[in-house]
Amino acid sequence: MNSPQSIALNTGAPRPFPRINGYLLIPNEMGAVAGIITWMGTEQSVFPKSYRRKESELVYLPFPKRKLTLTPIGTLTADKYEAGGQVFYHLERGVSIFPSVGDSVVLPTKDELACIVEGKGRDARLTIGIAPLAGGANISVDPDKIFGRHLAVLGNTGSGKSCSVAGLIRWSLTAAKHGMENRPLKGDKQKAEFFPSARFIVLDPNGEYSRAFDDMTDYGKCRILSLSSRDVEGLALVAPHWAWSAEEWTGILRTGAGFQGPVLRLALQQIKDWSGGLEKVEGYRIVRFLSTWLMWLEWLINQGPKQYANFPRNKNVTIIIKSAIEWLTKYYRPEEAPDALGDVAEVVEMMEEVKNSSLNEQGYQHPYDVNKLEELKRKFIEVLGPCRETIPQVEGSAERPYPFPIDHLASTVEIMAERVGGDAAHYTRSMLLRLHRFREDADICSAIDSKGKETLVNILRRTFGAEYSGHDEANVVILNLSFVPRDVLHIVISVLARIIFETLQWYRKLDHNRRVLPTVLVLEEAHTFIQRRNELDQGDLNPAQMCRRTFERIAREGRKFGLGLVLSSQRPSEISPTVLAQCNTFMLHRIVNDRDQELVNRLVPDNLGGLLKELPNLPTRQAILLGWATPVPVLVEIKELDERHRPQSEDPGFWDVWTGKEERDVDWEEIADHWQGKASEQKEGDNEIKDKN
Numbered sequence: 001m002n003s004p005q006s007i008a009l010n011t012g013a014p015r016p017f018p019r020i021n022g023y024l025l026i027p028n029e030m031g032a033v034a035g036i037i038t039w040m041g042t043e044q045s046v047f048p049k050s051y052r053r054k055e056s057e058l059v060y061l062p063f064p065k066r067k068l069t070l071t072p073i074g075t076l077t078a079d080k081y082e083a084g085g086q087v088f089y090h091l092e093r094g095v096s097i098f099p100s101v102g103d104s105v106v107l108p109t110k111d112e113l114a115c116i117v118e119g120k121g122r123d124a125r126l127t128i129g130i131a132p133l134a135g136g137a138n139i140s141v142d143p144d145k146i147f148g149r150h151l152a153v154l155g156n157t158g159s160g161k162s163c164s165v166a167g168l169i170r171w172s173l174t175a176a177k178h179g180m181e182n183r184p185l186k187g188d189k190q191k192a193e194f195f196p197s198a199r200f201i202v203l204d205p206n207g208e209y210s211r212a213f214d215d216m217t218d219y220g221k222c223r224i225l226s227l228s229s230r231d232v233e234g235l236a237l238v239a240p241h242w243a244w245s246a247e248e249w250t251g252i253l254r255t256g257a258g259f260q261g262p263v264l265r266l267a268l269q270q271i272k273d274w275s276g277g278l279e280k281v282e283g284y285r286i287v288r289f290l291s292t293w294l295m296w297l298e299w300l301i302n303q304g305p306k307q308y309a310n311f312p313r314n315k316n317v318t319i320i321i322k323s324a325i326e327w328l329t330k331y332y333r334p335e336e337a338p339d340a341l342g343d344v345a346e347v348v349e350m351m352e353e354v355k356n357s358s359l360n361e362q363g364y365q366h367p368y369d370v371n372k373l374e375e376l377k378r379k380f381i382e383v384l385g386p387c388r389e390t391i392p393q394v395e396g397s398a399e400r401p402y403p404f405p406i407d408h409l410a411s412t413v414e415i416m417a418e419r420v421g422g423d424a425a426h427y428t429r430s431m432l433l434r435l436h437r438f439r440e441d442a443d444i445c446s447a448i449d450s451k452g453k454e455t456l457v458n459i460l461r462r463t464f465g466a467e468y469s470g471h472d473e474a475n476v477v478i479l480n481l482s483f484v485p486r487d488v489l490h491i492v493i494s495v496l497a498r499i500i501f502e503t504l505q506w507y508r509k510l511d512h513n514r515r516v517l518p519t520v521l522v523l524e525e526a527h528t529f530i531q532r533r534n535e536l537d538q539g540d541l542n543p544a545q546m547c548r549r550t551f552e553r554i555a556r557e558g559r560k561f562g563l564g565l566v567l568s569s570q571r572p573s574e575i576s577p578t579v580l581a582q583c584n585t586f587m588l589h590r591i592v593n594d595r596d597q598e599l600v601n602r603l604v605p606d607n608l609g610g611l612l613k614e615l616p617n618l619p620t621r622q623a624i625l626l627g628w629a630t631p632v633p634v635l636v637e638i639k640e641l642d643e644r645h646r647p648q649s650e651d652p653g654f655w656d657v658w659t660g661k662e663e664r665d666v667d668w669e670e671i672a673d674h675w676q677g678k679a680s681e682q683k684e685g686d687n688e689i690k691d692k693n
Helices: 110-117 143-148 161-179 246-253 260-277 284-303 313-331 344-357 370-389 406-420 429-440 442-448 456-463 486-510 543-561 577-582 594-603 606-617 654-658 668-676 678-692
Strands: 023-028 031-045 063-081 087-093 126-131 137-141 151-154 200-204 222-226 476-480 519-523 563-569 585-588 622-627 634-638
Touching: 023 063, 023 110, 031 606, 063 110, 087 110, 110 137, 126 161, 137 143, 143 161, 143 563, 151 161, 161 200, 161 519, 161 563, 161 634, 200 486, 222 456, 246 260, 246 429, 246 486, 246 543, 260 406, 260 429, 284 313, 284 344, 284 370, 284 406, 313 344, 313 406, 344 370, 406 429, 429 442, 442 486, 456 476, 456 486, 486 519, 486 543, 486 563, 519 543, 543 563, 543 577, 563 577, 585 594, 594 606, 606 622, 668 678
Parallel strands: 151 563, 151 585, 200 476, 200 519, 222 476, 519 563
Antiparallel strands: 023 031, 031 063, 063 087, 126 137, 126 634, 585 622, 622 634
16 A cells, blocks of 8 residues: 555644554444554555657656555444543454455544553553553553463563563552552551552562562562571571472482482482371371381391491491481480380480491491391380381372471482392482582572471462561562572572462362462573573483473463463573463563574564564663553553662663772672671671670
């Protein structure tokens, strides 16, 4: 079609002609077909030949012909006339009557434009910006749609995607607060004291959001969990090792499928059984533990001195006995034990004697005395007595989150490897080395709760923003992952995301009406943790693969349990296609990279591919919103956030620092102390002195 001049007068007021991503109408008997402009340009054309004059007397010169391409997006109808005579418009997706050759094309009026891009009713609950190509009409979305079916916010660094994510959270809480104004209050609560029940959990790998919500008081509150807050009660970031699934343990320890994997699963099942599997069967947890130890001791004696006399086997036996002593000391309660059980304290005392008898004066190992091992076996049988034949059968599970010290897992793996026999003990050594490294690294221990002191209920309260340990309820919980050791970063994110997902699964299962607990999980730098598969992924599982598989499961099943996913990334081409395919709404900021543009073009319908040609040229704060949450694809100018509310992701100002306009005081000693852990050691020492005083 031919495009008109740059100024139109047929809409009631002078208006510029729409640009690319603008809108036009083609009237028909049902109303008008609404279309979006995906291409504009000029083509060379010639005058038609004239028959009034001789052809030799004319010189035909080419002249430009302006054209545009219009993609139909829906049908605009006039539903009714209101009392004041104003027409009420309604946009229906899809086109039933397509334009014909010669149909006129008109510019939409201001009201028609507003109907095309603005949401109505439920779709207008959350205003996120304006449409600069639609007369500045407000762009609003329905939170049920934008969060319920997953949202992807994509764009290069500096395009404004982090501010868009922070704004969506803040504006959602503000809108929820306003939506409560007409809600009847229960009890003695005042409206000023009533906070929204929204839950946003932000996985923040770079610590960008630490100050973005610290001012919220009247419509929500924020809680920040981090490793640096591990000494502050209620604010510690923990992905406890005892909550890891057997598959996650397999990934982090890189276990082989031969001996290591099965032995690790046996050990996890056994230690979960000892730690909590029998807690509902009064007194029998200690009986099951002693019985398992007796079987190992009998096997050790039957194998002969080759299993416990020579180094390093004798040292391994000492480690296992020491771990058993610690476990019995911690969990044995005489008042909870069955009446038929003997004095377990005698077993502990004899195990101490056996352990000490294997050490010389310098503390080095020397061969075990077989007679002492026989005496220890007889003591086990004596203390167990008739209880040995009446142990209740309980189905153990390696997946149940029962707290236990990580030291006990290492010793249990050794016990299980010895019980399996053959070459199991030999082939599990490399796995044990990696496991021992975990318990020796202080930073890793703080991130995974190596002592098993945390409880599951406390972790859930902290993560979901519930009232806990002197801290009020929070609508936004930021998991600051910036100081999590890189060795366990992927597994920590995977475990935290899985805990959030499975918690919501249990909530729905236990709710009598099968309702869900709506929660939004936000993942910054998603391309780092949801990496697409490559040829190297065909081998054993690794933490990065575990992280990707966790989010793929959340993307596929999260909606059914009330878990919405928001992904923010500057490299969509590196994200798992499975996760992106499950996102039903996209907010596309400036994207320059060719591979990223190619991927994004494949995510939208073929007839809308022309919309994305402007992605490399979008200014900051402008984005193309398309998908389930918006009736039509629209260019949005996102509402501006106050500077103090923005995530700390702005470009660094080199020149002002270089020229002395801004000063930077650097305490290199303080940096070194914190990096080396000396600052935290000093703090712990000060706390010990304070306790003594």
